[in-house]
Amino acid sequence: MKAVLLAAGKGKRLRPATEARPKPLLPIAGSTLFEYNLSVISDFPNVYVVVSYGKELFQELADGYGFTPVDQGEPMGTGHAVLKLGEVTRDDLLLIYSDIYLPPGTREKILSYTDRYDHVVAVTPVDRPWEFGVVELEDGLLKRIVEKPPKGEEPSNLIIAGAFFLSQTIFDHVREVGPSPRGEIELTDALTRAAKEGERIGVVEISPWVDAGRPDDFLRAQKLLLDDVIEGKRSPPKGYRIEGDLLISGDVDLSNSEVSGPSALGECLLAKSKVGPYSYLEHHSEITHCVVSNSIIMRRSKLSFSSIESSLITDGSVIITSDLRRVVTAPSVRVEGCSLSEEKLWENKFCPT
Incomplete structure (x- = not known):
């Protein structure tokens, strides 16, 4: 076979x-x-x-x-x-x-x-x-x-x-x-x-x-996978260890942030933020002064002074002073000063104050 x-x-x-x-x-x-x-x-x-x-x-x-x-x-x-x-x-x-x-x-x-x-x-x-x-x-x-x-x-x-x-x-x-x-x-x-x-x-x-073909379903699959790993039904992914209800890779400074599990943290920069539950910060992402829940923040993305919920923030995106709900971004998109819900962002978006 x-x-x-x-x-x-x-x-x-x-x-x-x-x-x-x-x-x-x-x-x-x-x-x-x-x-x-x-x-x-x-x-x-x-x-x-x-x-x-x-x-x-x-x-x-x-x-x-x-x-x-x-x-x-x-x-x-x-x-x-x-x-x-x-x-x-x-x-x-x-x-x-x-x-x-x-x-x-x-x-x-x-x-x-x-x-x-x-x-x-x-x-x-x-x-x-x-x-x-x-x-x-x-x-x-x-x-x-x-x-x-x-x-x-x-x-x-x-x-x-x-x-x-x-x-x-x-x-x-x-x-x-x-x-x-x-x-x-x-x-x-x-x-x-x-x-x-x-x-x-x-x-x-x-x-x-x-x-897992739609964004909401993809995030639901993440929830089930995180639960499985934390509950011992699956092995942790390669390079990750279990600490309480978190999956952590490398040395992540959690001293001035609040992280609720189950969540997964790659080797990311995390400062003065609230993350989780059911979130994944991929390697080389940077999150400062943010609230992130039920989302995936992909590699090299940089978020500051923003709130992200039930969203997929794709490779290299930059999100500044924005409130995003059920948003999916294309790679390397920049969003600044926006409050958005249920949108797919293919290009940069700047909202007037």
Whole structure:
């Protein structure tokens, strides 16, 4: 069996933050979603990572983390990613999406059923199933997957959670299915085809789960990851140690600031500020005279005399005397004297006093 992470997406719904890095490599809870999910499969002798957007950044990580990048080229769906994998392996796969939060123990649940079924699919209950691939079951087995059905017509509230055991027959099924209405080759269509041909597809239900594709959901994933680490359900990220309910890297001076956990602090400059809970200050960020909560402040960003809540402040941004709520900035944006809510900032913004 080979282990696989899919990491080819662009992260459009998180723009402009993903102008700096692909979504799986955005900082979160002292690490990245890519590294958190990679740690789940890192003991496999062969780990493949399907890449496209920002592939050079994954290539830089490959040797240190011991995985083999597989270039998908122009991404044409999850089934297309499996087709590309078929060029390098035809073995059974443990396949995980790299940009989701999966609860600890998901891998073990899936692998415990591999001797009973031809394939195993992780599913999770959600309030808005029509936004996802929805599972229909029959006699406890997967019958079909309906991609984003009309609201009210979904066959259940269970959706595909982005973690699978796939036996070798999956390569034949993805080759046989045609493009979906949105022009992509879908892994979900291949699994539906397998079920129609009589293959037994088991499901394992997991929760909590987060598709970290939107800013609010990305921050929710951070909350769950921080809780997991502080509660001992996951190991601390590389280079971090646990001090109370904080993850700390290096030597951070907390003598004149107040930090509430769970939060993560990289090697940052922190002065006369209040941070947390559920915040991450990445390496080389500078925060002075600020209040930061439920946010991620990315590397080389400089904040002063500002209040930041539920926001993603991207690499190299400068925020001065501003009040930001649910804001996402592009890299190196400068904001001064502004009170903003629920905005995406692609360029500098200066507000009159």
